[in-house]
Amino acid sequence: MCGLSAIFAYATKAPPVDPGELDRITDRMAPRGPDGRDTWISADRRVGLGHRRLAIIDLSPAGAQPMARGALRITFNGEIYNYRDLRAGLEAKGVTFRTQTDTEVILALYEAEGAAMVRRLRGMFAFVLWDETRRGVLLARDPHGIKPLYYADDGATIRAASQVKALTAGGRCGGGADPAAEVGFLLFGYVPEPHTIVSGIAALPAGSTLWVDAAGRRAPEPYCDHAAFQDDGAGRQPLAEALRDSVRHHMVADVPVGVFLSAGLDSSTLVGLASELQGAGLDTFTLGFDEFRGTPRDEVPLAESVAAHYGTRHRTSWVEGKSFHAKLDAVLDAMDQPTIDGVNVYFVAREAARAGLKVALSGLGGDELFRGYDTFVQVPRLVGKASAIPGRRSLGTAFRRLSAAALRRFTSPKWAGLLEYGGDYAGAYLLRRGLFMPWELPEVLDPDRVRAGWEALDPLGRLTATQAGCEEPTRKVAALESAWYMRNQLLRDADWAGMAHSIEIRVPFVDAWLSRALAPVGAADGPSKRDMAATPAKPLPEAVLARPKTGFFVPVRDWLAAGRIPAERGLRGWARFVLARFSG
Numbered sequence: 080m081c082g083l084s085a086i087f088a089y090a091t092k093a094p095p096v097d098p099g100e101l102d103r104i105t106d107r108m109a110p111r112g113p114d115g116r117d118t119w120i121s122a123d124r125r126v127g128l129g130h131r132r133l134a135i136i137d138l139s140p141a142g143a144q145p146m147a148r149g150a151l152r153i154t155f156n157g158e159i160y161n162y163r164d165l166r167a168g169l170e171a172k173g174v175t176f177r178t179q180t181d182t183e184v185i186l187a188l189y190e191a192e193g194a195a196m197v198r199r200l201r202g203m204f205a206f207v208l209w210d211e212t213r214r215g216v217l218l219a220r221d222p223h224g225i226k227p228l229y230y231a232d233d234g235a236t237i238r239a240a241s242q243v244k245a246l247t248a249g250g251r252c253g254g255g256a257d258p259a260a261e262v263g264f265l266l267f268g269y270v271p272e273p274h275t276i277v278s279g280i281a282a283l284p285a286g287s288t289l290w291v292d293a294a295g296r297r298a299p300e301p302y303c304d305h306a307a308f309q310d311d312g313a314g315r316q317p318l319a320e321a322l323r324d325s326v327r328h329h330m331v332a333d334v335p336v337g338v339f340l341s342a343g344l345d346s347s348t349l350v351g352l353a354s355e356l357q358g359a360g361l362d363t364f365t366l367g368f369d370e371f372r373g374t375p376r377d378e379v380p381l382a383e384s385v386a387a388h389y390g391t392r393h394r395t396s397w398v399e400g401k402s403f404h405a406k407l408d409a410v411l412d413a414m415d416q417p418t419i420d421g422v423n424v425y426f427v428a429r430e431a432a433r434a435g436l437k438v439a440l441s442g443l444g445g446d447e448l449f450r451g452y453d454t455f456v457q458v459p460r461l462v463g464k465a466s467a468i469p470g471r472r473s474l475g476t477a478f479r480r481l482s483a484a485a486l487r488r489f490t491s492p493k494w495a496g497l498l499e500y501g502g503d504y505a506g507a508y509l510l511r512r513g514l515f516m517p518w519e520l521p522e523v524l525d526p527d528r529v530r531a532g533w534e535a536l537d538p539l540g541r542l543t544a545t546q547a548g549c550e551e552p553t554r555k556v557a558a559l560e561s562a563w564y565m566r567n568q569l570l571r572d573a574d575w576a577g578m579a580h581s582i583e584i585r586v587p588f589v590d591a592w593l594s595r596a597l598a599p600v601g602a603a604d605g606p607s608k609r610d611m612a613a614t615p616a617k618p619l620p621e622a623v624l625a626r627p628k629t630g631f632f633v634p635v636r637d638w639l640a641a642g643r644i645p646a647e648r649g650l651r652g653w654a655r656f657v658l659a660r661f662s663g
Contacts, residue, residue, distance in 0.1 A: 081144070082108030082578075083154040083228075084129035085207040085239040086249075087216045089291055093235035095124035100249045104240050105129030110413070110576045111156075111241060114138075119145045119152060126209050128154040133581055135437060136162075136399050137179040148177075148186040150211040155182050156241050157204030157226045158585070160328035162168035165199060174214060174452065194219075194288050198302055201328065201592050203585070207239050215292030216359035222591040223302035224272070224285025224566045227415075227574055231280045232296050239283075242415045242575075243275045246517045253277040256662040258524075260416075262532030264658055265515045265523055268650070269568040269579060274536065276661050285566060308594040318606045319614040321596040322587075326352045329440060329587040336438045336585075337362035339427055340393070342381035344612045345442030345451075347623050351615025353440060354389040363391040363435060366427040369399035370634040381622060388620050396430035400638040413579035417661045419514065419650050421572030425579060432562050432580035439577075443569050444588030447560045449608045450553055451628065454560060458507045459552035465501035475499030483518060492516050503513070504552075505542035514654055523655065539649075550602075557601020565589070 084104040086096045101118050109116075112131025120127040130144035135158060145154045159165070162181035169187050170176070176183055181202075188196040189208060194217055204224035208217045216454040218239055220228045230239040231252035240246045247253040257278040263271040263571055272282040283289055286303035289296065330336050330353065339354055340346045354361050363386045367379040379395055386393035403410075403422065410425055431439050446452045475498025483495035495512050496518070500506030509517075520529045546555035547560045570589065577584040587593070594600055608628075612619055 080300065081133050081154045081156045081232075082111030082131035082241045082245070083144075083205065083207060083239070084108070084241075084245060085154060085216065085218075086236060087209075087238075087291060088125050088636045089215075089293055089295065090235035091293075093125075096120050096127040097251075098127070101127045101129050101253055104238070104245045104249040104492065105131060107245040108240070108242055110581055113581050114603040115143050117143055117145065119147075121157060121209075128152060128207065128209065130154045131153075133437060133583060135183040135334055135583060136181050138333055141178040142180045142182065144182060145186070146180070146182050146186065148183060148192065151186050151189060152209045153182060153186055153206055153212075153585060155185060155204065155206040156228075157202055157206070157221065158331070158583070159184060159200050159202040159204060161199075161201040163331070170329050188219075194290070195302075201590070203589075205241065213292065217291055218283055218286060218289040218291070220283045220285055222286040223561075223589050223594075225570050225574075225586060225589060227571065228283040229275060230283060230289070232291075234280075234295075237291050237296060243277055243280055244415055246280055247277055253280050257535075258528040258532030259535035260532075261524055261662060262520060262529060262660065263536050263538065264417050265520055265654065266509065266513055266517070266538060267563070268566070268654060269571065270416045271536065271538070271541070271563065273566050291415060293540075308591075308598045308600040314551075315598065316596040318610055319598070321593055322611065322614050323352055323356070324596075325590045327356055328441070328592075329590070330356060330584045332438050334437045335362060336440065337364060337431055337434075338348045338391075338440045339363075339431070339438045339442070339584075340365050340382050340386060340391075341442070342359060342378035342385070342623065343442065343628070344608050344619070344623065345445030346381075347385045347587065347619050348445075348612050348615060349440050349442055350389050350391060351617060351619060352384060354391065354614055360493050361391045362391045362431075362434060364424055364431050364439065365393070365395045366430070366432070367395055367397045368634050369397055381620075381626065384620055385623060387392075389617065394430060394434055396426060398426045400634070403425070403638045409579075411657070411660055413575055414657075415575045417654075417657045418568060418572055419654050419657065420568055421576045424573055424576035425585070428577045428580045428582040428584070430589070431582050433535055436582065438583045438585060441573060441584050441586050443573060443584075443586045444565060445608070447557060447565050448588050448594070448597065448600060449606060449611050450557070451608050452556075452560060453473045454508070454511050455556045456551050458504065458511055459557050460561075461497070461501045461507045461510070462504055462552075465498055465507070468498065468502070471498045471502050475501075479518065483516075492519060499525065503543070504546055504555050504559070505539045508542055508556070508563075509538065512564060514651060515526075551599075551602060553603045554599055554601040559601070570663070 112133045114134040115132030118129040128145040147326045159181035162184040205226040205228035260270040260274045260276045287299040287301045365382040371377040479495045546558040549555045573584045
């Protein structure tokens with residue numbers, strides 16, 4: 080896990096790469112890579128690569144980046160979990176290696192197969208690869224978008240990095256706040272890709288590659304999308320076998336691997352499976368909140384019982400409001416784009432770092448894979464009821480205009496939009512996951528920016544397109560949750576909050592091989608959370624199995640009310656505060 084940077088002056092009119100700019104971009108990502116730092120600029124100064132290293136595989140200096148192999152050079156962020164198998168296959172064909180890294184395997188595989196090799200990489204990754212022979216760069220990102228990759232192209236030079244803030248630190252790209260990003264953040268609590276909060280900087284879409292040469296930047300080319308995990312299930316594998324295979328691959332490292340443990344089924348199952356594979360001495364970490372001590376929301380006692388059940392080396396970190404406010408500026412500095420979540424990950428990653436770990440497994444993705452959210456029931460139910468009402472769109476618009484102001488005085492503003500938005504999956508999902516409702520946006524943001532942002536973002540059109548290829552209701556919801564909430568909020572938050580403490584967070588439930596093994600993802604007859612929880616050889620404690628799903632709560636409302644942040648409507652007040660910090 081690392082931080083990457085790249086500058087490619089592809090047009091003849093472009094000025095040469097500025098070493099100072101490359102340094103500024105690279106150094107803004109110092110927490111992502113405390114174990115090493117280097118840059119490389121070609122002799123003609125048309126391309127420059129930078130890297131911050133967090134050493135996980137092959138800890139020797141041979142693993143330093145940017146790494147060269149023949150006419151190729153790469154800067155890479157992430158882990159390739161099947162690199163040993165890929166390496167063995169190449170060695171059988173006579174290919175030789177000088178390091179024990181997964182990075183060199185990417186280079187050797189590109190030599191053999193070109194850009195198509197990305198389909199064979201199992202892991203979380205983002206990289207920029209310079210091909211001297213073809214005089215171009217290849218940008219690539221993993222199928223689920225676990226690792227970020229942002230770029231800015233001014234028509235002559237393309238710049239890329241692992242963080243938006245790193246690109247802006249270079250001083251030569253990015254303007255003001257992007258209205259589409261502002262609208263998306265207010266709607267969902269995160270910025271939907273490919274938009275970023277900074278105008279002129281875009282995210283490379285998950286599961287895609289991008290080629291740039293003297294002819295300019297091509298369009299991103301997808302090699303994997305959610306449809307790849309929605310086949311007919313003909314190849315579905317036994318659940319226990321598929322889960323063990325994923326956990327086994329995610330534990331590949333030359334440093335110890337721990338687990339973030341809550342009282343939920345997802346992380347408890349990971350602890351059970353990981354303890355089977357590793358044996359004694361597995362490190363686990365739980366985050367507790369003083370405000371929840373002794374209440375049903377306190378996850379600490381049950382998590383500690385799971386740790387004792389599996390004999391792990393357990394550590395609990397307690398957080399209270401004063402800790403949050405003391406670290407607020409540090410949290411906002413580490414937060415690469417505005418989000419209403421991620422605070423819990425920030426503090427649990429801090430605890431893992433204090434214990435000396437570099438890698439931790441997270442149960443993120445289990446709800447999307449095994450239909451754990453109430454959205455899997457609520458959204459189809461709402462669509463079914465609202466769509467059956469004749470003339471519901473025109474009637475719903477009129478009802479919303481007449482009732483919205485009155486309803487929000489004593490209940491959620493979402494009730495006003497049930498008829499107008501609830502009759503299709505895009506609108507119903509927006510109602511369920513939305514933070515501010517569309518009709519509220521002009522009260523929070525300048526109306527002209529709302530109009531421009533809504534048009535550029537096209538949230539309802541994109542939500543419709545996300546699940547258009549899925550016929551079954553639960554599969555539609557799975558597509559929406561995976562491509563929107565999981566990718567744009569959960570995975571992005573895990574990245575910035577973990578890397579703020581130089582912690583690599585791995586997500587065994589978010590794995591392309593696992594998704595294909597269990598496809599079609601989200602199917603009503605697919606494995607459930609209970610099926611997942613039954614996979615460890617040593618069964619989970621009965622108290623965990625019997626515990627109703629409650630979600631993971633952070634006492635943000637209490638913290639906001641006690642500090643300098645407006646406490647208006649809890650997370651909505653927090654969202655206003657965060658957006659103001661990012662939008663200036």
